[in-house]
Amino acid sequence: MKDASPAKPYALHLGVIALLFALSFVLPDYHHGLLARIMVLAVFAMGYNMLFGYVGLLSLGHAMFFAAGLYGAGLAVIHLGWSVPTAFASGVVCGAVLSLVIGVLALRTSGVAFMIVTMMFAQVFYLVILYFASWTGGDQGMVVPQPARVLTFGATSLDLTNPIVRYMSALTLFSVVLLITLAVVRSRYGRVLVAIRENEERTKMLGYDTFSNKLAAVIMSGTICAASGAAYALLFGYVGSSFASVQYSILPLLWVLLGGGATTLGPLIGTLFMYYVVDITSGYTSAYLLIVGIALILLVLFFPKGILGTIRHRWLAWLP
Amino acid sequence: MHFGPHLLLAALEGFVTSAVLALTALGLSLVFGVMRVVNVAHGEFFMLGAVLAWAISTAISGHPALGFLAALVLAPLIVGAIALVAERLVLRRLNYNPEATIVATIGMLYIIQQLALTFYGPEARPVEPPFSYRILLPWFGYSGYKLSIIAASAFLLLATWFVLTRTKIGLVMRATQYDSETAQAFGIPVDRVYAGVFALGAMLAAVAAVLIVPISQAHYLMGQDPLLLSFIVVIIGGLGSLRGTLVAAVLIGLSDGIISVFFSPTLAKIIATLLVAMVLVFRPQGLFGTASR
Numbered sequence: 001m002k003d004a005s006p007a008k009p010y011a012l013h014l015g016v017i018a019l020l021f022a023l024s025f026v027l028p029d030y031h032h033g034l035l036a037r038i039m040v041l042a043v044f045a046m047g048y049n050m051l052f053g054y055v056g057l058l059s060l061g062h063a064m065f066f067a068a069g070l071y072g073a074g075l076a077v078i079h080l081g082w083s084v085p086t087a088f089a090s091g092v093v094c095g096a097v098l099s100l101v102i103g104v105l106a107l108r109t110s111g112v113a114f115m116i117v118t119m120m121f122a123q124v125f126y127l128v129i130l131y132f133a134s135w136t137g138g139d140q141g142m143v144v145p146q147p148a149r150v151l152t153f154g155a156t157s158l159d160l161t162n163p164i165v166r167y168m169s170a171l172t173l174f175s176v177v178l179l180i181t182l183a184v185v186r187s188r189y190g191r192v193l194v195a196i197r198e199n200e201e202r203t204k205m206l207g208y209d210t211f212s213n214k215l216a217a218v219i220m221s222g223t224i225c226a227a228s229g230a231a232y233a234l235l236f237g238y239v240g241s242s243f244a245s246v247q248y249s250i251l252p253l254l255w256v257l258l259g260g261g262a263t264t265l266g267p268l269i270g271t272l273f274m275y276y277v278v279d280i281t282s283g284y285t286s287a288y289l290l291i292v293g294i295a296l297i298l299l300v301l302f303f304p305k306g307i308l309g310t311i312r313h314r315w316l317a318w319l320p
Numbered sequence: 321m322h323f324g325p326h327l328l329l330a331a332l333e334g335f336v337t338s339a340v341l342a343l344t345a346l347g348l349s350l351v352f353g354v355m356r357v358v359n360v361a362h363g364e365f366f367m368l369g370a371v372l373a374w375a376i377s378t379a380i381s382g383h384p385a386l387g388f389l390a391a392l393v394l395a396p397l398i399v400g401a402i403a404l405v406a407e408r409l410v411l412r413r414l415n416y417n418p419e420a421t422i423v424a425t426i427g428m429l430y431i432i433q434q435l436a437l438t439f440y441g442p443e444a445r446p447v448e449p450p451f452s453y454r455i456l457l458p459w460f461g462y463s464g465y466k467l468s469i470i471a472a473s474a475f476l477l478l479a480t481w482f483v484l485t486r487t488k489i490g491l492v493m494r495a496t497q498y499d500s501e502t503a504q505a506f507g508i509p510v511d512r513v514y515a516g517v518f519a520l521g522a523m524l525a526a527v528a529a530v531l532i533v534p535i536s537q538a539h540y541l542m543g544q545d546p547l548l549l550s551f552i553v554v555i556i557g558g559l560g561s562l563r564g565t566l567v568a569a570v571l572i573g574l575s576d577g578i579i580s581v582f583f584s585p586t587l588a589k590i591i592a593t594l595l596v597a598m599v600l601v602f603r604p605q606g607l608f609g610t611a612s613r
Contacts (some may be wrong), residue, residue: 058419112358112418113604116551120597123548127590250426257423287438289433293430297410300423 006186007262009320013182015177016265019159019313024167035166038268038275039174045259045267046177047224048252053216053262054185056197059116060121060249064102065222066131068095068245069229071136074239077148079135084151085158088230094289095226096219098125103218107211119246142242166235173231174268176223184220185320194262225252253293254292255297260306264320269307284316323500326460326581334577335570336466339473340528342569343545346480347524347554347563352554354497354517357421361428362525363547365403368432369395369526370447370538370608371440373566377447380524385450396526409517416514429543469531476606478525481562493517542573548589549576552596557606 044049044066052056072094076087106117129136136142151158151165157163184190195203196210201222205212233239240250252267253272259270274295278288299306305313312319336584350361377387381525414420495503496513504510525546532533536542537558553572557564572592579588 026433058422060422073534106598108601109604112422112603114602115419115422116358116555117597117600120593120600122592124590124597127586127593131584131586131590253423288433289430290434290438293427293434296422296430298426300420300427304420 003218007316009182009186010246012319013118013178013264015178016268017171017178018296019172020171024171029163032163034275034277034279036163036170037061037236038271039170039318040228041096041275042255042268042271043174043177043228044225045232045252046181046264047221049261049263049267050181050184050224051217051221051238052253052256053213053266054190054193054197057214057218058115058253059106059118060246060253061102061118061120061125062221062225063244063248064122064125065095065099065225065251066229066232067125067241068222069226069231070233070239070243071129071229072226073102073230074142074144074233077144077234078142078239084149084234085205088227088234091230091233092223093226095229096223099219099222100215100225102222103215105212107218111250119249122244122246126241126246129241129244136241137239139241141238141242144233144237144239146237149237160235161237168301169235170231173227177227178264178268180224182320185264189213189216196297198263206242236307250296251294254299256293256306258306260312263306263308263312266306266308322459322611325457327578328457329462329501330578330581331574332462333581335432336469336506336573337577338570338573339470339533341546341573342551342566343473343523343567343597344526345529345557345565346477346529346562347521348550349554349557349562350493350517350524351521354493355411355416355514356418357518358425358520359521360422360425360547361406361432362425362521363543363545364429364436365399365522365543366525366529366545366546367436367538367540368399368402369529370479370542371436372388372398372526372529372538372542373533374445374447374538375440385447388447388450388530390446392530396523397524400519400523404515404519407518411518412511412514432547433543434538440444440538442540442542444537444539446537446610447533449545463535466535469535470562471533473528477566480493480524485560493520515577548593552592555596 023035024032044062048059048062049063061270066127069091071091073087073091076082076090077084082090102118102121105119106114109117126139130138130305133139146161149160151160158168160169192203192208193210195206195211200210208308229243232243255270255274257270258274259266259268274292277291277295281291282288303310308319324393342360346364347365348359351359351362353609373391375389376391376394377384380390410424410428411421414424449463451465453459455464455467469470482490483491492503492508492513495506495508496510496517499509503513528546529542549572553565553568557566557568558573576588576592579591
C-alpha cells in the first residue's frame with residue numbers, strides 16, 4: 001500500500017463533512033430528516049466496518065451493540081430520569097462493557113463459528129429484551145418523552161426534537177466518528193489490523209499479539225455502534241426490540257458491502273444509497289426485504305468490493 | 321392432571337418435536353458436512369415445504385389423506401428443485417467460499433420470505449391431518465397422527481442412514497466430504513455431488529415441514545425457530561455426524577418440550593441459545609463430535 005501525503009484524505013473527509021453541513025440549509029424537510037437518520041445509522045455501519053472491513057471478522061450480531069446503546073440510553077432516560085449527556089454516556093458504556101464480554105468469548109472462535117456465535121449472543125440479547133418486557137416495553141417498544149430530550153448548558157437549552165438541532169447533533173456524532181476512524185485506520189494500529197485480516201498467522205509470527213489487537217477492535221467497533229444506538233434513542237425518541245433483531249445485524253453488513261468494506265466513507269455511501277433505494281421502491285411495493293435480499297446476492301456475486309472499493313481499485317489508490 | 325401424566329404428555333410432545341427437528345437438522349448438517357456451507361436459508365426451505373403443503377392439499381379435493389400424500393411427495397420435490405436452481409445460480413459461482421455463501425444465503429432467506437409473504441399472505445393456515453384417530457391412554461387421549469410423525473421421521477432417518485453408509489451414492493458423498501480435491505482427482509463429479517447434497521438438504525427440511533404442518537400451521541415466518549434449533553442441534557451433535565445429530569435432536573426436542581410445559585418458552589430459548597453459544601466457544605467440535613482433522 002502506497003503511503004500518500006496525509007493532506008488529501010483529510011481534505012476529502014473535511015469536504016464531505018462541510019457538504020453535509022451545507023446540505024442542512026438547502027434540503028427540503030423530508031430529506032433533511034431522512035439524512036439525519038442516515039448519518040446516525042452510518043455511524044452504526046462505520047462501527048461495523050471497523051471490524052468487518054479492517055480486521056476481516058464477519059459478525060452477525062452487531063445489532064446487540066446498537067441495541068445496548070439504544071436501551072442503555074433510552075432506559076436511563078425513561079426509568080431513571082437521567083439527562084441527555086449522562087444517558088448518552090450510559091449507552092456508550094453499556095456497549096463498551098458488552099463488547100468486552102462478547103469479544104473475550106467470541107474471539108476464541110474464528111471463521112464460520114465466529115459468525116454463528118455472535119449471531120447466537122445477539123439472539124440471546126434480543127430474547128432477554130423480550131423477556132423483561134415490563135421494563136423494556138417488549139416488542140412494542142417505548143417512546144422517549146419529548147421533555148426529556150432537551151440538552152441544557154446553564155441558561156441555554158437545545159431541544160433535540162427540533163429538526164435543525166437534531167441534524168446538527170447527528171452530523172457532530174458522524175464527523176467525530178468519521179475522523180476517529182480515519183485516524184485509527186492511518187495509524188500503526190490500523191496497519192496491524194489489516195495485517196491480521198490478510199494473514200493472521202504471519203502477523204502473530206512477527207510478534208504481534210493478535211488476540212488483544214482483535215479484542216481492542218471488537219470493543220472499538222461495539223462502542224461506536226452503541227454510540228449510534230444511544231444517539232438514535234435520544235434523537236428519534238424510540239426504543240424497540242426490533243433494533244436488536246437479526247435483521248439489524250444484517251443491515252450494517254449490507255451497507256458496508258454496498259459502500260465498500262475497509263473504506264472510511266463506504267459506510268456512509270452504502271447507508272445513503274440503500275436507504276434511498278428502499279425509500280423510493282417502498283413507494284411502489286411493500287416488498288423491501290426482497291430488494292435487500294437481491295442486493296445482498298448481487299453484491300456478493302458481482303461486486304464484492306462495493307462502490308468505493310471498486311473506485312479505489314480502479315482509480316483512486318490513495319482513498320483511505 | 322397429576323405430575324406423572326403431565327410429564328408423559330410433555331415427553332410425547334418433546335418426541336414429536338425431536339422427530340421433526342432431527343430431519344431438519346440432518347439436512348443442515350449434510351449441507352455443512354459435505355459442502356462446508358452454512359445455509360442460513362435452511363429455515364425458509366422448511367417454511368416453503370409447509371406453505372406448498374397447504375397449497376397442494378387445498379388444490380386437491382376429496383379425502384384429506386389424498387391431498388396430504390400428494391403434498392408429502394410433491395412439496396419436497398418442488399423445494400428440492402428451487403434449492404438446485406439457487407445452488408447453480410449463486411453458490412457455485414461463489415466457489416463455496418464460506419463467508420460469501422453465508423451472505424448469499426441470507427439474501428435467499430429474505431427473498432424467499434418476502435415472496436411467501438407476497439403470494440401466500442401473512443395468515444397462518446392449517447392443513448387437515450390425513451387421519452384423526454385418537455389413542456386413548458388412561459389419563460388423556462393422544463393424537464395418533466402425532467405418533468405417526470415419529471414413525472415417519474424414524475423411517476426417513478433410517479433411509480438416509482442406509483443411503484449414506486450402504487450405497488454407492490453415500491460413498492461418493494462421504495468421499496467428497498472427506499477430501500473434495502482427492503475425490504475430484506478420482507473422477508467423482510464433486511460439482512454435481514454438491515448440487516445434489518444442497519437439494520437433498522432442502523428436501524429433508526421440506527419433508528419435516530409437511531409432516532408438522534397438520535399439527536402446527538403454515539406461516540411465512542415459521543422458518544425462524546427451526547433454523548435456530550437446527551443450528552443448536554448440529555452444533556451440539558458435532559458437525560457432519562449423523563448419530564450426534566440424532567442424539568442432540570432428541571435431547572433438544574425433549575428438553576424444549578419439557579421446559580416449555582413447565583417454564584416460559586422465552587426463558588427456555590434464552591437458556592438453550594446461551595448454552596449452545598458456550599458449547600461453540602469452549603468445545604467447537606460439539607459434545608459428541610471428535611476433534612477436527
